[in-house]
Amino acid sequence: MMKNDAWNKLAALARKAPAPAEDGVPFGFAARVVALSKTHRETEPSPLAAWEWLSFRSLALAGVLALASLAINYDLLTPGQPGDLAMADPGVDTLAEP
Amino acid sequence: MGEPALDVPACLDRVRRGDDDAARDLVVHLYPLVIKIVRAHLPRRLAEEDLAQDVFLKVFARLEQYRGVVPFEHWVSRVAVTTCINQLRAQRRRPELRWADLSETEAEVLDAVLTGQIEPHPGEAMAARELVGMLMEQLSPEDRLVITLLDLQDKSVAEIQRITGWNATLIKVRAFRARRKMRRGLAELEKKKKT
Numbered sequence: 001m002m003k004n005d006a007w008n009k010l011a012a013l014a015r016k017a018p019a020p021a022e023d024g025v026p027f028g029f030a031a032r033v034v035a036l037s038k039t040h041r042e043t044e045p046s047p048l049a050a051w052e053w054l055s056f057r058s059l060a061l062a063g064v065l066a067l068a069s070l071a072i073n074y075d076l077l078t079p080g081q082p083g084d085l086a087m088a089d090p091g092v093d094t095l096a097e098p
Numbered sequence: 099m100g101e102p103a104l105d106v107p108a109c110l111d112r113v114r115r116g117d118d119d120a121a122r123d124l125v126v127h128l129y130p131l132v133i134k135i136v137r138a139h140l141p142r143r144l145a146e147e148d149l150a151q152d153v154f155l156k157v158f159a160r161l162e163q164y165r166g167v168v169p170f171e172h173w174v175s176r177v178a179v180t181t182c183i184n185q186l187r188a189q190r191r192r193p194e195l196r197w198a199d200l201s202e203t204e205a206e207v208l209d210a211v212l213t214g215q216i217e218p219h220p221g222e223a224m225a226a227r228e229l230v231g232m233l234m235e236q237l238s239p240e241d242r243l244v245i246t247l248l249d250l251q252d253k254s255v256a257e258i259q260r261i262t263g264w265n266a267t268l269i270k271v272r273a274f275r276a277r278r279k280m281r282r283g284l285a286e287l288e289k290k291k292k293t
Contacts, residue, residue: 007280009211010226011249017227020137026147030125033151034118037158 106170114161125154131171132178135261138246139182139239141189149185153178168260175261179243186239195232195283197291204229212288233283241276248273 070077104127112120129150136149156177164173200208203225211226230250234242247253247261248269255266262269 005214006211006284007277009214010208010230010284013207013211013223013226014230014250015252016223018224025126025129029129029147029151030122033125033154033158034121036151037121037155038118040155040159 107166110161110164110170113158121158128154128157128171128174131174135175135178136182138251139179139186139243141182141185144185144189149182152185153181156181172260176263179262183239183243186242195236195287197287199232200229201225204232208284208287209291212284212291233280236283237276237279241272241279244269244272245276245280249277 104123106124106127109120109124109127113124132150132153133146136146136153140146140149153174157174160177164170197205203222207222207225208229210222227250234245237245243262244258247258248255253261255269258264258269259266264272
């Protein structure tokens with residue numbers, strides 16, 4: 001029981017210690033904090049910065065893929081010569097010549 | 099005649115619009131509140147002004163997150179408490195307190211408290227405060243915070259809820275655990291003294 005009281009006694013005695021003097025704001029503290037917070041805000045990356053970076057990368061990648069796709073399928077996309085159709089699809093010839 | 103009280107909501111509006119004078123007024127208004135929390139939970143080897151500065155920088159950085167659900171002072175208290183806890187977490191805990199670590203006055207105070215034979219002199223309160231501080235360095239930052247507020251600053255559980263945002267059960271559990279550790283620490287010190 002005595003040991004259990006030891007903490008209470010010690011805490012009660014510690015409570016009697018004089019509180020540190022309530023001195024005001026140190027000289028220049030407020031100005032320094034405001035200046036630093038502004039600097040932090042200017043240098044701190046926006047939460048959207050990572051997203052922006054990712055979006056630009058994705059845009060570039062999408063562009064490259066689109067160009068590659070165009071290059072691979074160039075033949076299909078360009079209008080062919082009149083004779084090409086018959087060679088490409090013999091079924092059309094069959095329909096054309098009953 | 100004292101200065102008129104700061105109109106906090108109006109001041110916050112001005113701060114959000116980028117008014118530096120309003121930001122400085124806000125720092126001056128909140129400084130006593132912040133420095134009180136910082137002094138009660140100051141890690142070793144860290145100047146109180148540096149920690150207070152960190153708290154204010156966080157307050158300004160997170161100002162957009164303040165929705166006005168709780169009074170602004172409570173919100174700032176929670177930012178201050180979180181900052182202090184993070185700093186205390188970064189600091190290594192004191193491994194173990196030995197009798198040899200105590201100053202002469204601290205040893206006398208502890209002896210008086212442990213034996214219960216003499217009542218410690220009120221003038222020895224500062225030594226007791228130092229001693230409590232050393233013992234508390236073995237606690238987790240959260241337990242340390244609760245016991246400081248409850249047993250040293252005489253705050254109620256409701257007040258601690260407002261300051262920390264923790265629920266009453268959690269506060270009571272932490273207080274119970276912290277007091278048990280303090281009593282165990284004192285008992286071990288007594289044992290070491292005898293051997």
